[in-house]
Amino acid sequence: MLRKVRQIAASFVIMLGFTQLYSFSSAAYGYFMSDSGDYRFVWNYWIIGLFAVLLLIGGAMMIQNDRFRLHVAIILLAFTAFQAFSVYFYQIKTLLDQTEDLKGPFNYTNLILAVISLCLFFLFLLSKKRDESLLETREQGWKTKWLISSVVFSISGAGLAIFLSAMIIKHFQNPKVSDVYIFTNDFDAVFAIFSAILLLLIAFSSLKKGSYFMAGISMGIGFLYLMNYLWFEQWMTFSIQNGYEIAKNENRLFGIQFVIGVVAFLSGMLIFIGKKEKKY
Numbered sequence: 699m700l701r702k703v704r705q706i707a708a709s710f711v712i713m714l715g716f717t718q719l720y721s722f723s724s725a726a727y728g729y730f731m732s733d734s735g736d737y738r739f740v741w742n743y744w745i746i747g748l749f750a751v752l753l754l755i756g757g758a759m760m761i762q763n764d765r766f767r768l769h770v771a772i773i774l775l776a777f778t779a780f781q782a783f784s785v786y787f788y789q790i791k792t793l794l795d796q797t798e799d800l801k802g803p804f805n806y807t808n809l810i811l812a813v814i815s816l817c818l819f820f821l822f823l824l825s826k827k828r829d830e831s832l833l834e835t836r837e838q839g840w841k842t843k844w845l846i847s848s849v850v851f852s853i854s855g856a857g858l859a860i861f862l863s864a865m866i867i868k869h870f871q872n873p874k875v876s877d878v879y880i881f882t883n884d885f886d887a888v889f890a891i892f893s894a895i896l897l898l899l900i901a902f903s904s905l906k907k908g909s910y911f912m913a914g915i916s917m918g919i920g921f922l923y924l925m926n927y928l929w930f931e932q933w934m935t936f937s938i939q940n941g942y943e944i945a946k947n948e949n950r951l952f953g954i955q956f957v958i959g960v961v962a963f964l965s966g967m968l969i970f971i972g973k974k975e976k977k978y
Contacts, residue, residue, distance in 0.1 A: 705910045706970050707821055708760035711770060712914025713921060714815060715753030720922055722747040727885045749777050761910045771822040774815045781812035803932035807925045844972030845904045851965035852901035852916065856894040858958045863890035865951060880945045881930055893919050900965060907974035913966040920963025927956040
């Protein structure tokens with residue numbers, strides 16, 4: 699496997715790990731912030747947390763060298779199986795349930811994660827080992843403009859994330875009965891602040907030579923926000939088709955999330971182009 703291809707693929711592994719870190723953090727936050735004590739931290743949350751650690755570490759190791767390629771491939775296969783199980787148990791099985799008259803829209807997030815993971819598994823499994831001792835020594839000044847573009851996107855995303863968190867915090871500080879959030883909770887404000895910090899760190903790393911690890915984190919942020927937006931749009935379409943009117947006051951929030959998702963994902967992709975290699 700070519701070094702550049704391996705490192706880009708490793709960034710996608712990190713992206714997968716970051717999505718699981720988000721899911722685990724959301725569950726843990728809900729557990730510790732629950733006042734009633736009826737929040738159950740079920741077994742699959744621990745599996746999600748384990749995959750978050752394994753994928754992040756595995757991706758980081760694959761960026762450095764090809765030594766653990768088969769180990770990471772096994773992790774990806776297990777992750778694919780887990781996501782496939784989640785898709786069947788929580789999505790397909792529910793849709794096939796004849797006892798429910800009104801079924802919600804299909805959530806594509808786990809399915810997309812499973813497909814990405816499976817593609818990475820075959821890439822790592824079937825690729826041949828190559829001599830990676832020769833590193834790029836050509837002039838790399840042309841890459842600077844791509845890294846600067848990544849910095850601009852990252853800073854823009856960070857600013858929007860801060861604005862998003864401020865809107866959510868303001869809402870929950872002065873909640874109104876007529877302005878209830880259905881798809882947004884206080885963890886979204888926490889994650890927006892965390893995303894802003896990460897995007898600023900990504901921008902800082904891109905000012906130097908870029909980082910494949912940070913590219914994966916940036917794409918992870920982008921992926922999560924884009925999937926949140928898609929999920930919201932599916933529910934809006936579903937509610938209109940069934941004569942409901944819900945969450946109109948959240949349109950602006952998810953519009954901002956869409957923009958954050960686009961700029962964060964593009965920032966990660968631009969790092970792939972502009973990443974400056976070491977010279978020996």
